[in-house]
Amino acid sequence: MAATTGKAAWIERRSAMVRQAFGLSLVLWVITGLVYPAVTTVVARALFPHQAAGSLIVDADGTVRGSSLIAQPYAGDGWFHPRPPAGEAYDPLHSGGTNLAVARPDYQAEVLRRMDAVRKEAGDPALPVPADLVTASGSGLDPDLSLPAARAQVPRISRATGIPEAELLALIDRVALPRELGLFGEPRVNVNVLNEALRALLAGRR
Numbered sequence: 001m002a003a004t005t006g007k008a009a010w011i012e013r014r015s016a017m018v019r020q021a022f023g024l025s026l027v028l029w030v031i032t033g034l035v036y037p038a039v040t041t042v043v044a045r046a047l048f049p050h051q052a053a054g055s056l057i058v059d060a061d062g063t064v065r066g067s068s069l070i071a072q073p074y075a076g077d078g079w080f081h082p083r084p085p086a087g088e089a090y091d092p093l094h095s096g097g098t099n100l101a102v103a104r105p106d107y108q109a110e111v112l113r114r115m116d117a118v119r120k121e122a123g124d125p126a127l128p129v130p131a132d133l134v135t136a137s138g139s140g141l142d143p144d145l146s147l148p149a150a151r152a153q154v155p156r157i158s159r160a161t162g163i164p165e166a167e168l169l170a171l172i173d174r175v176a177l178p179r180e181l182g183l184f185g186e187p188r189v190n191v192n193v194l195n196e197a198l199r200a201l202l203a204g205r206r
Helices: 002-047 105-122 147-151 154-161 165-175 191-204
Strands: 056-058 064-067 144-146 188-190
Touching: 056 191, 064 191, 105 154, 144 147, 147 165, 147 188, 154 165, 154 191, 165 188, 165 191, 188 191
Parallel strands: none
Antiparallel strands: 056 064, 144 188
16 A cells, blocks of 8 residues: 555656646747747847848849848959858858868869969950958858958959949948947948949939
8 A cells, every 4th residue: 555655656756747848848949949039039120120121232223132241243344353252152042161171182272263264354465363252251151351352352343343443442332341349340232232332323424
């Protein structure tokens, strides 16, 4: 009888533990799966509506051209080109670096191939090529370029579009981003934003 009573008490304790664990899991699921996402979404849309919507770039006609967070391929000599992708054409599903050491022959050959391509596009075989025009970023999707990398493309774009180089250089300076907090990193330009500014400039010249 005592053994039966002890077993029943043990079963009851185990049942209580299971109920507590299930109840706690349910509460945490509601908090982390429903309440927290809902609160952060509401706060983000109230305080940072542009970023919460994906930092979308919208042209004057209301057409969404992309996001300022992810690089896009721009073909043709009349556009600023972003850093080369690490994967398949700036596909977010393949975000990540190549993980190739700089001493690897295949990596060095790829960098040299990209340098030759940049110089060929520029029509200047002696062009000093900024590193970020021939190397992918850590994510492979970085839309930012250094100012020297953007300025190195100005002669090519000027020839293709007929826009004077001085006007293109002024465009770069107009959309350039400063150092973070005025201290960290280097001034840079978002290629997506820069190309949309170039698109507007081209439209105004027609």
